[in-house]
Amino acid sequence: MSLDxxxxxxxxxxxxxxxxQKFWLDNQSFKTRKSNNKKYYVLEMFMYPSGKVHIGHVRNxxxxxxxxxxxxxxGFDVLHPVGWDAFGLPAENAxxxxxxxxxxxxxxxxxTMKNQIRSLGFSYDWEREFATCDEEYYGFQQKIFLALYKKxxxxxxxxxxxxxxxDNCVLANEQVIDGKxxxxxxxxxxxxxxxxxxxxxxxxxxxxxxxDNLKGWPENVKTMQRNWIGKSEGCSIDFSCDNGDQITxxxxxxxxxxxxxxxxxxxxxxxAKKIADANEKIKEFISELKKGSVSQxxxxxxxxxxxxxxxxxxxxxxxxxxxxxxxxFVLMDYGTGAIFATPAHxxxxxxxxxxxxxxxxxxxxxxxxxxxxxxxxxxxxxxFLNGLSVIEARKKIIEEIDKRxxxxxxxxxxxxxxxxxxxxxxxxxxxxVYCPHCGTVPLEEKDLPLKLPANVSFSGTGxxxxxxxxxxxxxxxxxGNNATRETDTLDTFVDSSWYFLRxxxxxxxxxxxxxxxxxxxxxxxxxxxxxxxxxLHLLYARFFTKALxxxxxxxxxxxxxxxxxxGMVCSVTYKNEQGEWLFPSEVQKNEKGEFIxxxxxxxxxxxxxxKMSKSKKNVVDPDVIVKTYGADALRLFVVSDTPADRDFPxxxxxxxxxWRFINRVWRLFVHLKNKGVSASTVQDIDLSSxxxxxQDIYKxxxxxxxxxxxxxxxxxxxxxxxxxxxxxxxxxSVLDKSEDNVSLFSVIIRDLIRLLAPITPxxxxxxxxxxxxxxxxxxNEWPRFxxxxxxxxxxxxxxxxxxxxxxxxxxxxxxxxxxxLRKAMEVNNVRxxxxxxxxxxxxxxxxxxxxxxx
RNA sequence: GCCCGUGUGGCGGAAUGGUAGACGCUACAGACUUAAAAUCUGUUGUCCUUUCGGGCGUGGGGGUUCGAGUCCCUCCACGGGCACCA
Numbered sequence: 001m002s003l004d005x006x007x008x009x010x011x012x013x014x015x016x017x018x019x020x021q022k023f024w025l026d027n028q029s030f031k032t033r034k035s036n037n038k039k040y041y042v043l044e045m046f047m048y049p050s051g052k053v054h055i056g057h058v059r060n061x062x063x064x065x066x067x068x069x070x071x072x073x074x075g076f077d078v079l080h081p082v083g084w085d086a087f088g089l090p091a092e093n094a095x096x097x098x099x100x101x102x103x104x105x106x107x108x109x110x111x112t113m114k115n116q117i118r119s120l121g122f123s124y125d126w127e128r129e130f131a132t133c134d135e136e137y138y139g140f141q142q143k144i145f146l147a148l149y150k151k152x153x154x155x156x157x158x159x160x161x162x163x164x165x166x167d168n169c170v171l172a173n174e175q176v177i178d179g180k181x182x183x184x185x186x187x188x189x190x191x192x193x194x195x196x197x198x199x200x201x202x203x204x205x206x207x208x209x210x211x212d213n214l215k216g217w218p219e220n221v222k223t224m225q226r227n228w229i230g231k232s233e234g235c236s237i238d239f240s241c242d243n244g245d246q247i248t249x250x251x252x253x254x255x256x257x258x259x260x261x262x263x264x265x266x267x268x269x270x271x272a273k274k275i276a277d278a279n280e281k282i283k284e285f286i287s288e289l290k291k292g293s294v295s296q297x298x299x300x301x302x303x304x305x306x307x308x309x310x311x312x313x314x315x316x317x318x319x320x321x322x323x324x325x326x327x328x329f330v331l332m333d334y335g336t337g338a339i340f341a342t343p344a345h346x347x348x349x350x351x352x353x354x355x356x357x358x359x360x361x362x363x364x365x366x367x368x369x370x371x372x373x374x375x376x377x378x379x380x381x382x383x384f385l386n387g388l389s390v391i392e393a394r395k396k397i398i399e400e401i402d403k404r405x406x407x408x409x410x411x412x413x414x415x416x417x418x419x420x421x422x423x424x425x426x427x428x429x430x431x432x433v434y435c436p437h438c439g440t441v442p443l444e445e446k447d448l449p450l451k452l453p454a455n456v457s458f459s460g461t462g463x464x465x466x467x468x469x470x471x472x473x474x475x476x477x478x479x480g481n482n483a484t485r486e487t488d489t490l491d492t493f494v495d496s497s498w499y500f501l502r503x504x505x506x507x508x509x510x511x512x513x514x515x516x517x518x519x520x521x522x523x524x525x526x527x528x529x530x531x532x533x534x535x536l537h538l539l540y541a542r543f544f545t546k547a548l549x550x551x552x553x554x555x556x557x558x559x560x561x562x563x564x565x566x567g568m569v570c571s572v573t574y575k576n577e578q579g580e581w582l583f584p585s586e587v588q589k590n591e592k593g594e595f596i597x598x599x600x601x602x603x604x605x606x607x608x609x610x611k612m613s614k615s616k617k618n619v620v621d622p623d624v625i626v627k628t629y630g631a632d633a634l635r636l637f638v639v640s641d642t643p644a645d646r647d648f649p650x651x652x653x654x655x656x657x658x659w660r661f662i663n664r665v666w667r668l669f670v671h672l673k674n675k676g677v678s679a680s681t682v683q684d685i686d687l688s689s690x691x692x693x694x695q696d697i698y699k700x701x702x703x704x705x706x707x708x709x710x711x712x713x714x715x716x717x718x719x720x721x722x723x724x725x726x727x728x729x730x731x732x733s734v735l736d737k738s739e740d741n742v743s744l745f746s747v748i749i750r751d752l753i754r755l756l757a758p759i760t761p762x763x764x765x766x767x768x769x770x771x772x773x774x775x776x777x778x779x780n781e782w783p784r785f786x787x788x789x790x791x792x793x794x795x796x797x798x799x800x801x802x803x804x805x806x807x808x809x810x811x812x813x814x815x816x817x818x819x820x821l822r823k824a825m826e827v828n829n830v831r832x833x834x835x836x837x838x839x840x841x842x843x844x845x846x847x848x849x850x851x852x853x854x
Numbered sequence: 855g856c857c858c859g860u861g862u863g864g865c866g867g868a869a870u871g872g873u874a875g876a877c878g879c880u881a882c883a884g885a886c887u888u889a890a891a892a893u894c895u896g897u898u899g900u901c902c903u904u905u906c907g908g909g910c911g912u913g914g915g916g917g918u919u920c921g922a923g924u925c926c927c928u929c930c931a932c933g934g935g936c937a938c939c940a
Binding site: 045047048050085088089090161162170171172173174175176220221223224227228230294295296297299300301302333347348415416418419421422423424491492493496530531532533534535536537539567568570608610611640641642643646647648649651653654656657658660661663664667718719721722723724725726729732796797798799800802803804805807808828829840841842843845848849851852853 | 855856857858859860865866867868872873876877878879880892893894906907919920921922932933934935936937938939940
């Protein structure tokens with residue numbers, strides 16, 4: 001086939017894309033529709049306004065937009081909102097660095113990113129947009145805080161933070177680098193501060209059990225949450241100490257009690273403090289161990305260390321005393337902050353025992369006497385437990401402990417309460433006042449929102465709200481005397497724990513949790529975001545939903561029905577000989593195919609694909625791509641080839657391929673238009689009037705509709721695109737017959753545009769209007785396929801001998817087994833391989849396979 | 855350290871336990887062109903073979919099965935999360 005010059009001119013996206021974006025916006029094409037149709041709520045995890053949209057965002061939002069457009073076409077009322085997770089640390093860092101106010105910095109970023117998002121043609125209902133730093137939003141969040149507070153779900157307790165002794169401020173884990181403060185370089189210490197906590201542990205069981213009902217969640221995310229909640233059954237045991245105190249330990253393996261050789265308590269255990277106060281050496285030792293970050297991976301990796309307190313406790317069942325150690329591997333937050341140690345059957349206990357030459361007494365028989373041993377076996381050395389299995393022994397000893405009043409069976413969760421206090425400015429202020437007379441007093445609703453003061457200075461030291469000249473000084477709402485405000489703000493995870501509820505309510509309502517609207521739209525039918533949020537954000541959002549339901553504010557208990565976690569966007573990295581990262585633009589391929597640094601001519605080390613990040617200089621700017629290739633090409637590319645839940649390898653060549661495909665499709669449209677195809681030539685297709693070849697083409701197209709539909713339903717955009725490409729190739733192969741089959745090609749092209757529209761909406765909208773179809777393709781329905789067209793009557797059946805493929809035969813699906821086996825045996829190659837060997841077995845699976853075992 | 859994933863041609867990937875490599879990228883060849891680009895057509899896992907065809911192949915090792923990329927065990931490599939980054 002040949003195309004004339006006018007058809008060869010490439011598709012002018014730079015005119016077409018802005019044209020339709022403006023049209024959609026002006027006509028509010030994606031305003032949330034409220035009809036009697038079924039609803040569908042599509043939500044992508046909202047964006048942190050860091051400054052610029054990156055390709056990772058583009059991929060996330062493209063997936064969401066494809067779902068939204070597809071579901072709209074399928075007839076759902078779709079809620080597809082957009083917003084900004086706008087509080088957080090980077091705004092304050094920018095304030096320090098560039099002297100810009102966090103608010104100005106944030107809103108400016110939002111403006112920039114909004115324009116970027118709009119240039120990608122996402123079908124959002126912009127009317128519902130908001131930022132979490134909007135006074136209206138965080139004011140309402142304070143209302144929610146008060147409701148939870150009244151419900152008894154919020155309390156204050158002391159908890160450890162990373163403390164920078166030079167800057168006098170609390171550091172986030174990411175601000176601690178090699179145990180030192182990122183700005184000051186000072187050795188970080190752990191410090192106890194009074195902080196607010198949400199009682200997420202009240203919901204531990206429900207959070208765990210409801211996971212089983214979340215059929216639309218990936219199994220790995222559910223597993224991670226289960227492990228995080230970490231329900232374990234065990235028992236508490238009281239040990240009496242020779243100083244008169246009692247130490248309660250928790251153990252999930254009480255059956256190993258007879259192998260216990262020492263007790264270990266946490267650095268923060270009340271007893272440890274008591275001892276430290278009386279013993280300078282121990283005090284010093286504890287403060288030495290307290291250096292460094294509070295993060296778990298740091299704690300786990302550090303060497304196990306401890307100190308003998310000199311105290312001993314009595315073993316509850318044996319006539320012996322065990323020494324009590326203060327040890328850095330015992331966590332105050334889990335269990336009771338104290339353990340009995342059985343080094344023969346626990347790795348940590350073992351390492352510690354070896355280091356401090358403590359005895360190791362095995363009580364469970366292992367096959368080859370290995371120590372430490374963690375498997376099942378028979379108890380020995382254990383008095384009344386002797387001869388029992390681990391499970392039996394556990395049951396028995398818990399009974400025994402209970403009977404003798406030494407402790408009781410208990411269930412502990414690894415899940416800890418959620419600390420929400422942040423010693424920072426750019427967050428939601430906590431609506432609490434401390435009064436010397438009335439104590440802790442919540443603000444009254446009429447005093448909300450409690451706004452952040454505008455004039456604030458950032459020195460990098462201390463807490464900005466605390467240092468503000470007058471903000472914290474107020475009159476007590478109860479007695480009117482001088483009082484002070486809480487100067488901590490809320491963790492930004494709080495902001496993102498209910499934003500999906502706020503989206504349900506239109507801007508006209510002051511009640512941000514308007515029950516009718518929340519009830520109409522919740523739950524979120526499809527939630528899409530990175531797997532890095534698998535635990536914290538998703539768990540907090542689930543907790544919040546339950547807590548708000550218990551406060552009577554909403555009536556759902558689970559926020560997200562289906563969850564999709566997309567992979568990261570990765571790209572190649574380059575480093576020079578000094579190990580410095582290089583931009584791709586600084587690198588060139590020479591004649592030998594080696595990569596060299598342009599500036600120096602020296603060889604460059606080509607690293608493996610890594611997550612795109614500014615520091616590795618392997619980011620790609622979406623603006624540049626949109627300008628040179630268009631939004632459709634970018635959208636198409638980020639969901640092509642790689643399944644959406646896997647990491648996506650960026651490549652310029654791949655992007656080029658997507659761009660070529662868009663032009664190929666456009667040439668197809670223009671060619672067919674020139675051959676007379678248009679909306680007015682669409683008519684019902686009478687199969688019998690077509691040649692056999694055209695019948696086949698039409699049937700294959702119905703198969704394509706089915707394949708693409710199935711792929712969209714299973715979020716396999718990459719497969720949908722492969723099927724569409726295949727179909728386009730197929731249409732190209734018969735293009736010279738288009739003139740004789742105008743109606744057929746009209747029908748096919750109409751549906752092809754509709755199949756492609758969720759992915760590349762601009763070109764499809766343009767083609768839709770060019771062919772003269774009514775309304776927008778974005779408002780049109782999804783094409784349907786006919787079951788009777790995709791049924792096949794014959795099949796190409798593989799014939800195996802001993803499980804190896806030796807040939808194939810074409811058979812009718814309803815042919816008898818006998819006929820097929822006879823035919824299979826006649827295949828030349830099969831006969832040759834079998835020879836005169838006797839056939840031991842004939843496997844026949846209808847429509848699938850024939851296998852001769854000889 | 856603990857928890858969760860991933861591993862298939864030169865590359866991204868496809869494959870209800872049933873013909874491994876669909877679709878795309880790259881590379882190569884041809885057509886068109888004064889030429890280039892673009893476009894179109896073809897080839898492209900690997901080894902043996904003129905052809906027909908055959909051997910080997912889904913990170914390594916083992917197992918279940920008539921048959922394993924797919925299920926089980928084990929090992930290796932890489933990535934994500936770990937509670938104050940979002």
